[in-house]
Amino acid sequence: MKYVDEFRARDLATKLASAIRNEADPARSYHLMEFCGGHTHAIFRYGVQDLMPDNVKFVHGPGCPVCVLPVRRLDDAVELAERHDVILCTYGDMMRVPGTKQRSLIRAKADGADIRMVYSTLDALKIARDNPDRQVVFFAIGFETTTPPSAVAIKQAEREGLGNFSVFCNHVLTPAAIQHILQSPEVREMGTVRIDGFLGPSHVSSIIGSQPYEFFAGEFAKPVVIAGFEPLDVMQSVLMLVRQINEGRHEVENEYTRVVTREGNLKAQELVSEVFELRRSFEWRGLGSVPYSALRIRERFAALDAEKRFEVSDKKSREVKSCECPAILRGVKRPTDCKLFGKVCTPDNPMGSCMVSSEGACAAYYTYGRFREMPKPAGEVAA
Incomplete structure (x- = not known):
């Protein structure tokens, strides 16, 4: 299969591993953060960590949108389904995430709430059409990759006059989180780890391009390599980072050229900009409140904003005790x-x-x- 088998070839992996070992300076260590959870799984699924020399270490970052959503927002979604009797639609991973007192959406569903797993925003729109007497809320989460489909759903609902459809928006932004990790005093107080370079996210960068990372690569002197998801993508990106670090460079390089450009997907960016605007602040699990790191629905589409259509109680939420x-x-x-x-x-x-x-x-x-x-x-x- 083109662009899959080529990036899983054993002989090429062996050569790349040898090149990394030869170029990694034994007198120093390399701490590389893979921001994207897809990279984390590729690293362990294919044993990439085991092919690295001991002084090349991966640091797992907050690159999972389900993981970084704070408990409070999940609790709000549960309340929307239970208190307001809406049909709550969301992606599968969100169903099992434990909220306060380990109450998840799937537990609320078992107790009678109408919560439905969908595969796309189009599924949620169809449910709204099929249930004109019920309010349908799409629980929107994700980084820049899943934001354009939410924008499409909002515009489509407006065109169709679907008065029973709204979106509970929880879309967050990657560059702001990386910058917060590097400079926030609050994050340093919670505990940080050394980072010498970043494996830049794949799908996110296909939307926003590589340009947004140039600021903090220069400002914080941290090299970034946009990496694909296949094992050889990751290994080639590690080699590129090792070379940058050895040479004292801190640039944005793009290993994933078959998908990512510097400018990104301009049409998707324009669509997102039309429907959404920046929030002044948004809480991330593990990072606290991160300025200008999330999106909210613009006033023009306020009628489709679940946060304005429904009220949720000002309750106190908390993590599961001892969960790290x-x-x-x-x-x-x-x-x-x-x-x-x-x-x-x-x-x-x-x-x-x-x-x-x-x-x-x-x-x-x-x-x-x-x-x-x-x-x-x-x-x-x-x-």
Whole structure:
């Protein structure tokens, strides 16, 4: 299959691994953050970490939109379904994320709330057409990749005059989060980890292009390489980062040229700009309040904004006790550092969003056997 098999070739992987070992300076270490959860899964699914020299380390970032959504917003979605008797539509991963008191959308559904999993915004629009006497809310989440479909749904609903359709908008922005990780005093107080370079996200960059990363590459002297999702994409991007670090460069390079351009998808950007505007601030799980890091629906489309159509109570939300998802999302801890991981917290019984999402670091560790890396008791020697 073109553009798949070529990027999983064993002989090329071996050559790339050798090149990385030869060029990585043994006198220094390289801490590379993969922002995108898709990269995290590729790294562990294909054993990329095992092909790296010991001084090249991956730091798992907050690149999973399901994972970074704060508990408060999930609790609000549950309340919309239960208190306002709406048909709540959302993507599959969100169904099982535990909110306050481990109450998830799927538990609310089991208790009688009308919550439906959809595969696209078109599914949600169809449900609204088929149920004209019910209010239908689409629980919109995601980075820049899933924002254009939400914009399309809002414009389509306006054209059709679907008065029973609205969107609960939770779309967030990648560059703002990366900048916040690098410069926020609040994040440093919560605990940070050394980062020498970034593997830039793939699908996000296909929409926004590589240009938005140029600011913080220059401002914070951190090289960025936009990387594809296949194992050889990741390995080639690591080699490019190692070379930049060795040469003292901090530029934005694009390994994923078969999909990403510097300008990105201008038509999608124009559509998003027409429907959405920046929020002054938005809370991220693990990062706290991040300025100008999320979108809200413009006043022109206020009639389709669920936050304006419905009221939710000002309640206090809280994480599952002992869950380390916030620290894992900042790269400060690994899943195996969490006391719940692989014991109380498993894919069948998730305690946090990082174990639920298909892009979550905990799910990647568990799925591909990294739970076997659990720290050994003091004094015990590895075989």
